[in-house]
Amino acid sequence: xxxxxxxxxxxxxxxxxxxxxxxxxxxxxxxxxxxxxxxxxxxxxxxxxxxxxxxxxxxxxxxxxxxxxxxxxxxxxxxxxxxxxxxxxxxxxxxxxxxxxxxxxxxxxxxxxxxxxxxxxxxxxxxxxxxxxxxxxxxxxxxxxxxxxxxxxxxxxxxxxxxxxxxxxxxxxxxxxxxxxxxxxxxxxxxxxxxxxxxxxxxxxxxxxxxxxxxxxxxxxxxxxxxxxxxxxxxxxxxxxxxxxxxxxxxxxxxxxxxxxxxxxxxxxxxxxxxxxxxxxxxxxxxxxxxxxxxxxxxxxxxxxxxxxxxxxxxxxxxxxxxxxx
Ligand code: AHR
Numbered sequence: 001x002x003x004x005x006x007x008x009x010x011x012x013x014x015x016x017x018x019x020x021x022x023x024x025x026x027x028x029x030x031x032x033x034x035x036x037x038x039x040x041x042x043x044x045x046x047x048x049x050x051x052x053x054x055x056x057x058x059x060x061x062x063x064x065x066x067x068x069x070x071x072x073x074x075x076x077x078x079x080x081x082x083x084x085x086x087x088x089x090x091x092x093x094x095x096x097x098x099x100x101x102x103x104x105x106x107x108x109x110x111x112x113x114x115x116x117x118x119x120x121x122x123x124x125x126x127x128x129x130x131x132x133x134x135x136x137x138x139x140x141x142x143x144x145x146x147x148x149x150x151x152x153x154x155x156x157x158x159x160x161x162x163x164x165x166x167x168x169x170x171x172x173x174x175x176x177x178x179x180x181x182x183x184x185x186x187x188x189x190x191x192x193x194x195x196x197x198x199x200x201x202x203x204x205x206x207x208x209x210x211x212x213x214x215x216x217x218x219x220x221x222x223x224x225x226x227x228x229x230x231x232x233x234x235x236x237x238x239x240x241x242x243x244x245x246x247x248x249x250x251x252x253x254x255x256x257x258x259x260x261x262x263x264x265x266x267x268x269x270x271x272x273x274x275x276x277x278x279x280x281x282x283x284x285x286x287x288x289x290x291x292x293x294x295x296x297x298x299x300x301x302x303x304x305x306x307x308x309x310x311x312x313x314x315x316x317x318x319x320x321x322x323x324x325x326x
Pocket of ligand 1: 044045046047048122123175203228229230231258259279
């Protein structure tokens with residue numbers, strides 16, 4: 001509940017920032033030189049809040065730009081509605097952070113026909129015609145999953161049988177698809193690895209806590225928790241504690257998490273999370289650079305991946321944790 005309240009507070013602050021600094025909602029978008037419509041997934045995680053903040057902070061002090069953000073509350077239909085509103089308003093540019101990969105063909109075609117350039121940010125879209133968007137900037141989620149799997153390969157001797165509990169994010173989102181693929185491919189290669197269950201946590205702490213609590217009533221035999229984002233991990237940690245199951249360095253359950261937000265890194269530093277795989281949300285400056293290149297006629301690549309690493313207790317310091325921006 002405490003963490004849920006803190007995400008709500010952050011989201012409220014972001015909307016207050018929007019009201020107070022000239023980053024406008026769609027209703028008040030007159031008069032600026034270059035208007036960008038931004039359809040954001042939601043505010044489901046600390047990662048997402050940091051991503052929204054990065055986007056808003058990048059454009060808020062630049063009089064040349066207006067950023068209109070619409071929060072889709074994790075519903076793809078809300079994204080379609082937002083995008084159609086942007087088209088009607090005649091924005092100059094559209095940025096979409098897609099909830100899921102499938103289902104974008106129609107609305108991207110509408111944007112294309114309206115002659116508005118589009119950047120797909122964070123996750124990807126599955127469309128046959130890549131000309132429907134300018135570029136896709138985001139994480140290499142498969143690489144993130146492979147970093148986790150490689151760490152686990154080093155941790156677990158081949159003659160040791162392990163049961164992996166898999167907490168999945170929003171089904172159909174690139175972050176879920178690729179992180180799941182890395183794990184499932186690795187399990188297929190290791191006879192001693194078993195996925196005991198796949199639980200749906202929707203990238204939120206509350207959902208993960210709920211499904212973990214229910215699961216742990218019947219099952220306590222877990223060696224590894226592979227959790228597809230930090231907020232689900234926080235919910236799972238609370239459920240494990242309440243079930244009397246130890247975790248982290250020296251505990252029963254090894255925890256692998258994705259995002260590497262400051263709070264997760266602190267747990268990692270303190271030995272409560274074994275591995276944090278980084279997912280960088282700070283896209284604002286990179287997106288702006290891509291837009292400026294586009295405006296100046298500079299060719300931009302079709303896919304732009306950001307650099308990311310993985311952290312354990314052994315390779316982070318308190319200074320590193322404290323300096324984390326998100
Ligand atoms: O698409 C990025 C994922 O979405 C992050 O891992 C997660 O925290 C967010 O909700």
